[in-house]
Amino acid sequence: xxxxxxxxxxxxxxxxxxxxxxxxxxxxxxxxxxxxxxxxxxxxxxxxxxxxxxxxxxxxxxxxxxxxxxxxxxxxxxxxxxxxxxxxxxxxxxxxxxxxxxxxxxxxxxxxxxxxxxxxxxxxxxxxxxxxxxxx
Numbered sequence: 001x002x003x004x005x006x007x008x009x010x011x012x013x014x015x016x017x018x019x020x021x022x023x024x025x026x027x028x029x030x031x032x033x034x035x036x037x038x039x040x041x042x043x044x045x046x047x048x049x050x051x052x053x054x055x056x057x058x059x060x061x062x063x064x065x066x067x068x069x070x071x072x073x074x075x076x077x078x079x080x081x082x083x084x085x086x087x088x089x090x091x092x093x094x095x096x097x098x099x100x101x102x103x104x105x106x107x108x109x110x111x112x113x114x115x116x117x118x119x120x121x122x123x124x125x126x127x128x129x130x131x132x133x134x135x136x
Contacts (some may be wrong), residue, residue: 001036002036003112004019004020004034005018005054005073005112006018006019006020006023006052006074006076007073007077007091009051009077009078010081010083011080013114016127018092019054020052021036021053021054022035022113023046023050023052023053023077024050024051024053025068025077026046026047026063027043027044027045027051028043028045028046033076036068036103038068038136040071041069041070044065045063045065045066045080047062047063047065047119047123048062048126049062049126050063050064059084060085062084062085062126063077063079064080064081065079065080066078066080066082068078086100088130093127096123097127100120104120
């Protein structure tokens with residue numbers, strides 16, 4: 001399988017830079033996989049798990065939003081917040097979930113409420129994934 005270059009950048013630092021075989025990205029419109037030769041595109045990220053395939057192994061990262069750009073140079077992910085699954089602060093996630101749940105209770109029906117519930121569902125999925133990961 002052909003390799004391509006991948007950069008994962010958060011506001012704090014460059015988290016990953018190197019050649020990979022595949023990256024599975026939590027896009028706003030759904031997860032998508034990037035392989036060498038992928039068509040150029042830009043996508044917003046939703047909170048989720050980004051999986052990097054390199055040298056026959058997989059590394060999973062939690063991302064909480066941002067953008068992904070696929071170009072001839074490879075894939076660059078600019079994440080609002082990103083960290084490895086093992087290093088992720090689950091207390092931070094639980095606090096965000098709690099705050100979002102309270103916020104949703106105060107919102108009027110409509111598009112904003114629908115988007116808030118959808119975002120909250122993404123956070124629930126991350127929490128569920130991390131709980132499952134911790135058990136293995």
